[in-house]
Amino acid sequence: MLAFAEPLSLIPTKGFSFKNSKVLNWAYCDSSKPGRSTTSERWVLHSTMEYARSVIARTGVGKLSIETLNEVAEEMFQEFQDLGLGVSKPFFSKAHRWGSAFPAESRAKEEKCLWEREKRLAICGDFCVSPSVEGAICSGLAAASKLVEILSCL
Numbered sequence: 001m002l003a004f005a006e007p008l009s010l011i012p013t014k015g016f017s018f019k020n021s022k023v024l025n026w027a028y029c030d031s032s033k034p035g036r037s038t039t040s041e042r043w044v045l046h047s048t049m050e051y052a053r054s055v056i057a058r059t060g061v062g063k064l065s066i067e068t069l070n071e072v073a074e075e076m077f078q079e080f081q082d083l084g085l086g087v088s089k090p091f092f093s094k095a096h097r098w099g100s101a102f103p104a105e106s107r108a109k110e111e112k113c114l115w116e117r118e119k120r121l122a123i124c125g126d127f128c129v130s131p132s133v134e135g136a137i138c139s140g141l142a143a144a145s146k147l148v149e150i151l152s153c154l
């Protein structure tokens with residue numbers, strides 16, 4: 001997470017994904033979420049799986065030292081700044097490792113939920129689609145529609 005004293009006004013959106021970066025996958029403006037403090041502008045950056053793998057290859061899977069986390073925060077910030085969208089120096093930056101954040105595969109990419117018609121059992125969650133609130137909601141909606149479908153046949 002990066003915190004800036006002033007808004008990054010040249011960035012025209014509050015969340016976006018990166019297409020050609022080896023380091024960054026996703027960026028969103030945490031302070032634009034409802035109910036968050038607006039005293040500073042805070043951005044959360046997610047790394048690519050490729051970059052996370054390279055850190056793990058260098059450091060192992062154990063708890064990371066403060067020095068390594070600072071290095072990672074700096075590398076991710078540099079990539080964000082290289083966008084060329086007037087990203088100023090943050091007054092706060094901190095990296096952390098978020099275990100299990102990138103499942104290798106979605107469990108129900110097509111159907112978006114697990115569905116046992118005979119048992120009338122729908123199982124939903126981010127693991128079915130993608131590791132985000134959006135993934136969890138899509139999966140929940142798919143499970144609800146399976147149940148509505150079966151109820152309407154009764």
Ligand SMILES: Cc1cc2nc3c(=O)[nH]c(=O)nc-3n(C[C@H](O)[C@H](O)[C@H](O)COP(=O)(O)OP(=O)(O)OC[C@H]3O[C@@H](n4cnc5c(N)ncnc54)[C@H](O)[C@@H]3O)c2cc1C
Nearest residue numbers: 028044098124125126127130131132133134135136137139
């Ligand atoms: C630190 C962190 C920050 C995140 N930030 C973001 C973000 O900014 N934007 C974004 O899109 N996503 C973010 N995510 C990911 C997002 O939170 C998840 O993708 C989403 O919450 C998954 O929803 P879910 O309903 O599938 O699972 P969960 O939210 O994990 O819900 C599962 C529920 O099941 C309950 N449960 C588990 N086992 C049992 C049991 N045996 N019996 C009964 N209940 C049980 C749990 O208590 C929990 O309430 C973040 C995740 C983390 C960890």
